[in-house]
Amino acid sequence: MELLLLVFLLLAAMSAAVESITSTAVKTGCQERCGGVDIPYPFGIGPGCSRHGFELSCVSNGSGAGPIAVLAGTSIQVTRLSVEPAESQVMLPVGWQCYNTSQPTRTYPDWSRAKTEMNRG
Numbered sequence: 315m316e317l318l319l320l321v322f323l324l325l326a327a328m329s330a331a332v333e334s335i336t337s338t339a340v341k342t343g344c345q346e347r348c349g350g351v352d353i354p355y356p357f358g359i360g361p362g363c364s365r366h367g368f369e370l371s372c373v374s375n376g377s378g379a380g381p382i383a384v385l386a387g388t389s390i391q392v393t394r395l396s397v398e399p400a401e402s403q404v405m406l407p408v409g410w411q412c413y414n415t416s417q418p419t420r421t422y423p424d425w426s427r428a429k430t431e432m433n434r435g
Contacts, residue, residue, distance in 0.1 A: 339397075348372035348383035354397045359383075 344363035358364030369386035383392040394403040
């Protein structure tokens with residue numbers, strides 16, 4: 315009975331260790347963090363560090379407070395990434411469109427909407 319309990323505890327510990335490794339795995343030689351964000355594979359910063367469509371950049375935030383992670387080719391800031399569960403948290407721009415009371419039917423082509431595309435490929 316003690317041997318069975320020992321085997322069960324060993325398997326549980328190994329399972330937890332494997333889950334921990336796979337949820338934070340980073341390709342060898344690739345950047346593990348940007349600012350306060352862990353960068354697990356399939357995400358990555360730099361050539362060969364991510365799957366296609368999961369590219370990130372680590373850029374200066376302009377305030378001198380350190381780098382921030384952004385979706386590559388955009389200014390959309392990534393604040394958290396998780397492989398298991400499959401979740402990401404980003405800071406989207408605020409959608410807006412000006413309303414002109416003197417011309418209420420006129421629409422403006424220079425409006426912004428909070429849209430992000432991750433993994434277009």
